[in-house]
Amino acid sequence: MTVLENSPFVRACRRLEAPHTPVWFMRQAGRSLPEYRKIRAGIGMLESCRRPDLVTEITLQPVRRHGVDAAILFSDIVVPIAAAGIDLDIVAGTGPVVAEPVRAESDLARLRSITPADVDFVAESVKLLVAELGETPLIGFAGAPFTLASYLIEGGPSRTYLKTKAMMYGAPELWNALLSRLAEITLTFLRTQVDAGVSAVQLFDSWAGALSEADYREYVMPHSATVLRGLRDAGVPRIHFGVGTAVLLEAMGEAGADVVGVDWRTPLDVATKRIGPDRAVQGNLDPAILFAGWDVVEREARRVVEQGRAAPGHVFNLGHGVMPETDPDTLTRLVALVHEVSAR
Ligand code: 1CP
Numbered sequence: 001m002t003v004l005e006n007s008p009f010v011r012a013c014r015r016l017e018a019p020h021t022p023v024w025f026m027r028q029a030g031r032s033l034p035e036y037r038k039i040r041a042g043i044g045m046l047e048s049c050r051r052p053d054l055v056t057e058i059t060l061q062p063v064r065r066h067g068v069d070a071a072i073l074f075s076d077i078v079v080p081i082a083a084a085g086i087d088l089d090i091v092a093g094t095g096p097v098v099a100e101p102v103r104a105e106s107d108l109a110r111l112r113s114i115t116p117a118d119v120d121f122v123a124e125s126v127k128l129l130v131a132e133l134g135e136t137p138l139i140g141f142a143g144a145p146f147t148l149a150s151y152l153i154e155g156g157p158s159r160t161y162l163k164t165k166a167m168m169y170g171a172p173e174l175w176n177a178l179l180s181r182l183a184e185i186t187l188t189f190l191r192t193q194v195d196a197g198v199s200a201v202q203l204f205d206s207w208a209g210a211l212s213e214a215d216y217r218e219y220v221m222p223h224s225a226t227v228l229r230g231l232r233d234a235g236v237p238r239i240h241f242g243v244g245t246a247v248l249l250e251a252m253g254e255a256g257a258d259v260v261g262v263d264w265r266t267p268l269d270v271a272t273k274r275i276g277p278d279r280a281v282q283g284n285l286d287p288a289i290l291f292a293g294w295d296v297v298e299r300e301a302r303r304v305v306e307q308g309r310a311a312p313g314h315v316f317n318l319g320h321g322v323m324p325e326t327d328p329d330t331l332t333r334l335v336a337l338v339h340e341v342s343a344r
Contacts, residue, residue, distance in 0.1 A: 002130055002197040002199070003137075003199045003200075003235055003236055004135060004136075004137040004199045007022070007069065007070075007135060007136070007137045007199070008020060008021075008022040008069050009022040009024070009069045009070040009137050009199075009200070009315060010137055010199055010200065010237060011313075012280060012313045012314060012315050013200060013237035013239070013258055013259050013280055013313060013315060014237060014258070014280075014313065015279075015280050015312040015313035016313070017344070018344075019343065019344060020338070020339045020342045020343045020344065021305055021308060021314055021315070021316050021338055021339075021342035022069035022070065022315050022316065023068060023069055023315070023316035023317065023334070023335050023338045023339070024068040024069055024070040024071075024072065024139070024315070024317060025062070025066075025068065025317060025318055025321075025322050025331060026072070026241075026317060026318060026320060026321040026322065027321030027322040028062035028066065028068060028072065028322060028331070029058050029059055029061060029062050029072065029074045030321075030322065030324065031324035032322050032323070032324055032325070032326040032327075032328050032331070033061055033062065033065065033328055034328075035061050035065075036058060036061055039054065039057060039058060040054075040058075044089075044090070045076065045090035045092070046076070046078075046079070046082060046089065046090055048074075049074065049075045049076055049079050049121075050079075050121045051121070052121055052124045052125040052128055054074075055073070055074045055075065055121075055125040055128075055129075056125060056128045056129050056132060058074040059071050059072070059073055059074045059125075059129055059138075060129070060132060060133070062331075063133065063136055065328060065332060066328075066331050066332045066335045067332070067335050067336070068136075068335055069136070069137075070136065070137045070138070070139050070199075070200070071129065071133055071136055071137070071138045071139065072138075072139040072141060072202070073122070073125065073126065073129070073138060073139065073140050073141060073193065073198070074125075075122065075125075075141070076090060076096070077096075077141075077142065077143025077147065077148060077151075077204055078090065078096040078143070078148070078151060079119070079122070079189075080114060080119060080142065080185050080186065080188075080189040081111065081148060081151075081152065081182075081185065083114050083118040083119050083189075084111050084112050084113070084114050084118070084185050085110055085111060085112045086098060086102075086110060086111060086152065087099040087100065087110075088151075094156065094157065095151075095156065095157045096151045096156060096157070097155065097156045098151060098152055098155045098156065101152060101153055101154065101155035101163075102149075102152040102153055102178060103153065103163070103167070104174070105174055105177075108174075108177060108178060108181065111152070111178070111181050111182075111185075113181070113184060113185065113188070114185050114188050114189065115188065116188065116191075116192040116195070119188075119189060119192055122189070122192060122193060122196070123192050123193070123195070123196040124196075126138065126140065126193055126196035126197050126198055127196050127197060130196075130197040130198075137198075137199035137200060138197070138198045138199055139198060139199070139200045139201065139202055139239075140190060140193030140194065140198035140200070140201045140202075140236075141190075141193075141201060141202040141203070141204060142186045142189050142190050142201070142203060142204070142227070143186070143203075143204050143205075143206075144186070144203045144204060144205035144208065144220075144223075144224050144227065144240075144242075145179040145182040145183045145186065145220070145223040145224060145227070146179070146205055146207065146208050146211075146219075146220045146223070146224070147204060147205050147206050147207045147208065147242075148182050148186070149164060149175075149178055149179055149182060150164045150207050152178070152182075153167055153178075161207065161210050165210075168215075168219050172219070175219065176219075176223075179219075179220070179223040180223065180226070182223070183223045183224070183226040183227050184226075186203075186227045187226065187227050187230045187231070190203075190227065190231060190234075191230075191231070191234065194231065194234045194235075194236055198236065199236060199237075200236050200237045200238075200239060201231065201234075201236055201237075201238055201239065202238075202239040202240075202241060202261070203224065203227060203228060203238065203239070203240050203241070203257075204241055204242075205220075205224060205240065205241065205242040205245075205252070206241070206242055206243050206320075207242070207243070208220060208242040208245060208248060208252075209242050209243050209244025209245045209246075209248065209263075210244070211248070212247070213247045213248055213251060216248050216251055217251055221251055221254075221255050224240070224252075224255045224256075225255045225256050227256075228240065228255050228256030228257055229255075229256040231256075232256065237258040237259055237280075238256065238257050238258050238259070239257065239258070239259040239260075239261055239282055239315075240252045240253070240255060240256075240257035240259070240260055240261065241260075241261025241282065242261070242263075243263050243319075243320050244263060244265065245262075245263065246265055246266045249262065249266065249271055249274045249275050250274050250275060250276070253275045253276065253278075253279045257279060258279060258280065259279060259280040259281065259282050259313070259315060260275050260279055260280075260281055260282070261281075261282045261283055261317070262281055262282065262283035262284045262319065263283065263284055263319035263320055264283070264284050264285065264286035264289075264318075264319030264320075265319070266284070267284075267307050268281050268283060268284055268304065268307040268308045268310065268311055268314065269307045269310035269311075271283075271284075271311075272310045272311040272312075273310075277312050278312075279312070279313075280311060280312060280313025280314065280315065281308065281311040281313070281314055281315075282314070282315040282316075282317050283304070283316075283317050283318070283319050284304060284317070284318070284319040285300055285301060285304050285316075285317075285318050285319060285334075286300070286318070286319055287318045287319065287320055287321065287322060287323050287326070288323070290318075290322075290323070290326050290327070290330050290331070290334075291323075291325075291326070294330070294333070297330060297333075297334060297337075298337060301316075301334055301337055301338060301341075302337075302341055304316065305338060305341050305342050316338045316342075
């Protein structure tokens, strides 16, 4: 095992005292960085995810620039489903687009199981990164079954998840067959990353906030639990994140998480009461705050650090990903501020 147990990030995930509140940002690698735009010029998103030299360089860029406490593997949630045989592309300015959406029983055959060999480029990237990163932990990640299913069923990004919900409520057998297959693929994808040396994993159920708690518990949670509980003995902290999940926080913890990601709508002290004493929290500065001027950023970041003290462990992050238009210097300054105001 190569889990960096003594790093502030892993210690906070495990609810142990850390020298300062660790900080990293969802989407810290990406279009906010000029060095990212330069290296990606003319290379498709999926292709860059499959090239370990590019993955390594892009993952390291925000670590060098901002001094964050963790790196996150440069990849995308649809990488394993492309490896499973689904014809898809990641279209600039849009996101994942699936050529033939999954709508019927007969479509399930196009979603095969995967073996670690199908995503060998990910294992190779992780090994290169672990060697380069030294004392900085690397976070592996995957999309959760519900969020992946939403892209497969809708065929691309959606605001309403109409077709997704129609299948979930109207064809529960097909729904459960699809989500079971996705859970199995996701578990293989995350195990491959753990075996290659990541120090933590994050399961992104970005769009689960579209559901009520009762429906989340009935139709989604069992499949996310297959993934998270399947990693119980993997030895790495498991982070479980979604957007707009105020009413789901307790269930998302129960699904088998060590750390629950919280968006900006729920203060961390309130979130902690819901999640309970057995799990750490991650979050939750509104990414839009970064556009309001430094005085506001400082005030709000101090508030997040303060409210995070109510939790048994706190990893500072944004409430969702870095917007592409963000000034990277603001992020660098924010990392230094969080370290300074939280130093013990
Ligand atoms: O060409 C580009 O630069 C396209 C933009 C881009 C990037 C940089 C996409 C398309 N994906 C990524 C990388 C990515 N995706 C990372 C990198 C690691 C890091 O955080 O630094 C991660 C963690 C993801 C995960 C991801 N992809 C999620 C979950 C996180 C979240 O933001 O909620 C989701 C929902 C996706 C789908 C996706 N891929 C890309 C886009 C624009 C989207 C969202 C589309 C939509 O709104 O539905």
